[in-house]
Amino acid sequence: MMEKYVLGIDLGTSAVKVSCLDKLGRIIDQEIEDYPIYNPAEGFSEQNPNDWVHATLVAVKKIMSKLKDLAKIDGISFSGQMHSLVILDKNKQVIRPAILWNDGRTANEADYINKNFGKEIVEITGNKATAGFTLPKLLWLQENEPDNFAKIRYFMMPKDYVRYKMTGKINMDYSDATGTIILDIAKNRWSNKILNFFNIPKYCCPTLVNSTDFVGFPLKEVCEQTGLNTDAKIFAGGGDNAVAAIGSGILNSQNLLCSIGTSGVVLADEQNPHTPYEGTLQMEHHAVAHHFYSMGVTLAAGESLSWFRDAFFPEKSFTDLLLMAQNSDLGSNKLFFTPYISGERTPYSDSYIRGSFTGISKILTKNDFCRAVIEGITYSLRDLISIYEQNNKTIEKIVCIGGGAKSKFWLKLQADVFGKKIVSLKNEQGPGIGAAMIAAMGCQWFKNWESCINLFVRYNDIIVPDQHNSVLYNKYYSLYKKIYSSTAPLARAAAEL
Structure with a gap:
């Protein structure tokens, strides 16, 4: 047959x-x-x-x-x-x-x-x-x-x-x-x-x-x-x-999805469209009928790393950059990067804001700049997770997909910055797998979504945050959050020149 x-x-x-x-x-x-x-x-x-x-x-x-x-x-x-x-x-x-x-x-x-x-x-x-x-x-x-x-x-x-x-x-x-x-x-x-x-x-x-x-x-x-x-x-x-959420098993769960592609997305399944976010997070129909999801978007996640490589290390691969970042200490020698190179959507909704390096000094190395970019992208994703926490969303663990899930170093860094358990997919093709799952459900291969998810979605081992690192990252993140308000007026004034 x-x-x-x-x-x-x-x-x-x-x-x-x-x-x-x-x-x-x-x-x-x-x-x-x-x-x-x-x-x-x-x-x-x-x-x-x-x-x-x-x-x-x-x-x-x-x-x-x-x-x-x-x-x-x-x-x-x-x-x-x-x-x-x-x-x-x-x-x-x-x-x-x-x-x-x-x-x-x-x-x-x-x-x-x-x-x-x-x-x-x-x-x-x-x-x-x-x-x-x-x-x-x-x-x-x-x-x-x-x-x-x-x-x-x-x-x-x-x-x-x-x-x-x-x-x-x-x-x-x-x-x-x-x-x-x-x-x-x-x-x-x-x-x-x-x-x-x-x-x-x-x-x-x-x-x-x-x-x-x-x-x-x-x-x-x-x-x-x-x-x-x-x-x-x-x-x-x-x-x-929505389809990546299906391919990652985000349905009727207390898990968040964190996706690092060109943009960065944090997403949660919602039972109805009436939530307390008041437009701060996007509210969308799920690809599963009668379900919804909320999400926050940082516009230039992977795009920031691509820009950094193309501008300064065109001969390097992304793997090379991640290895360089590992040779810098937590906090990147007090160097901060804000990934606003294409403006920002959440939490600021500002098309005029632009990215920045803050804290440049003569002791810094290229490894520090690499790590600062990766930490800055991850801080921006934490901005999105913080909105859920402020609205009392229960977060059991975070399922990571995209470029940030392909590196054990970056997965561990996410766990430490977020202070949450992290898990990645064995099949690192969330949207593609999700699309295939929609076709399988349409063909009536399964009686319900739970059966489909149980067979198609497979996870790697859970990564637990290091408590010492999380405490340090909390301090760095509190400083990172102050950069936007300091640079936003400058960015808008520069746009008018």
Whole structure:
């Protein structure tokens, strides 16, 4: 009997990762294809949506060429970068490059939303407006590219566009829809009040679906190009953070997810959208029906380390930088780094703030600078965890994924800085595994999510914080927290020069 597999397509900011899994949750194959990011102006971040499609189909073709006739794909689903705006015209053609989640051009539009509709936006969507969300991007197009705005017939997220090109169907799941801050999170529908206030035509809003909903089968030309079987079922999928939460087992638990990718995310499962965070943390639909999650985002986590390497040690690998950091003492010889190189979202929501090194002296070495960057990223993640603690959230342990989970040194540093138990995944592909799990649930491989999680999600040993180190890090963190208020006025003044 022919084996049946599922594909999880993780559409990230810099690459697509396609994972092929069997019914026991084992990874059969994985392929990664890169694509470029374009920065046409200061603070702008864009991509060509068709680059995502090309890369995805190439990766799928590579997997299918190795499977040959030994197996078939039972189901396919997606994880995708959230908030990024893709717009199509009445002929379903891309109007302009996609404006990405980490694009900072919409600070004024976010301020306008909060000043003129701030209370209502939090009540309806569970979120305050920031430059990263989708609604400010639409308002920016209204003001700066009115001809392009007038052409919009559909807007969608990146994974929705790839799925459309694979199936011919346009829709959006609830987890991504909440990230637009146009969805009424309690009523599960597009908010007429928001659309009318900001003069956005409702016909632009895609049909809403659950993450495990069947969308369609692959188009004939997609099957011919990739080798996919024509009866592979394609399911909606979800935003990358929601799907990563599934792939990390964050459901009905007192665990937090800490993800270090381009950005840094701390996320918790929530039973309802009415929480005490009042927009300080984002509130989103989970990829699991009738569940929600809250999350805080620091915009430049892994991006800060990438910038540091490219600017100062282009010949070094990330492994080299982590080894250098280990040769510096705790506290980096009193050197602090703030990872605000792309502005910040949580807890400050400030598009003008910029990163800094504070405490430079002649005794410092390159190892101290390496460690300061890693500690600064981790302090910024602690800012997010602190919001949960201030709201009396019980935290049993923190599941770490992404770049920060690939290093035992960084995992231990996180445990010490957070003062919490840390665990990582044996399969370090949270969003990709989560997307495959959505496909498995859509194919009815499992009766419930708990059974799926128990089989697909596997953890490494727990890392316990060193109490002595945690006490020292508490002192350093208390100083780190003072840097933002000291540098924010300077950053805003510099932006006006």
